[in-house]
Amino acid sequence: LLHLQMLQRTPMSPLLVASLSLAFLGYVWVVGILLWNYPWLVQLLFFVSVAVALFGGSFLCLMFYLLRLKHEKGAMQLLPPSAADVLDLSIFEIVEVLNRVIMRPFYDFIRVLLLISADLDEKTRKEILEEMSPEFRRR
Numbered sequence: 001l002l003h004l005q006m007l008q009r010t011p012m013s014p015l016l017v018a019s020l021s022l023a024f025l026g027y028v029w030v031v032g033i034l035l036w037n038y039p040w041l042v043q044l045l046f047f048v049s050v051a052v053a054l055f056g057g058s059f060l061c062l063m064f065y066l067l068r069l070k071h072e073k074g075a076m077q078l079l080p081p082s083a084a085d086v087l088d089l090s091i092f093e094i095v096e097v098l099n100r101v102i103m104r105p106f107y108d109f110i111r112v113l114l115l116i117s118a119d120l121d122e123k124t125r126k127e128i129l130e131e132m133s134p135e136f137r138r139r
Helices: 002-009 014-037 041-073 083-087 091-117 122-131 134-138
Strands: none
Touching: 014 041, 091 122
């Protein structure tokens, strides 16, 4: 409430008001011309405006919650407890962990897609299967 009172007391520059007014009029003009030429845009604009308002409100609430939590307890409280172990690693160790956890299973998945969709001879199929990790092949 104090912030709102402070905003009401500070006068806005006439150039800022003119700039905002002209930008709004330009926006209204463009939207009006688009709606005149493409009436189906009314449905699309209504859908987009409602979706943006709902998701934007959700995002703003989440951001305000995180900012308040950061202010009250500190930035490290926003991270999960296991993040402290990751923050102690060097950049090369982090890249190795990401490679092991994300990239290797992704490569195995791509190899399965190749086996399923591509027309391969037996030698190529055997080579692709041998490149997969043994744990993934057992699944």
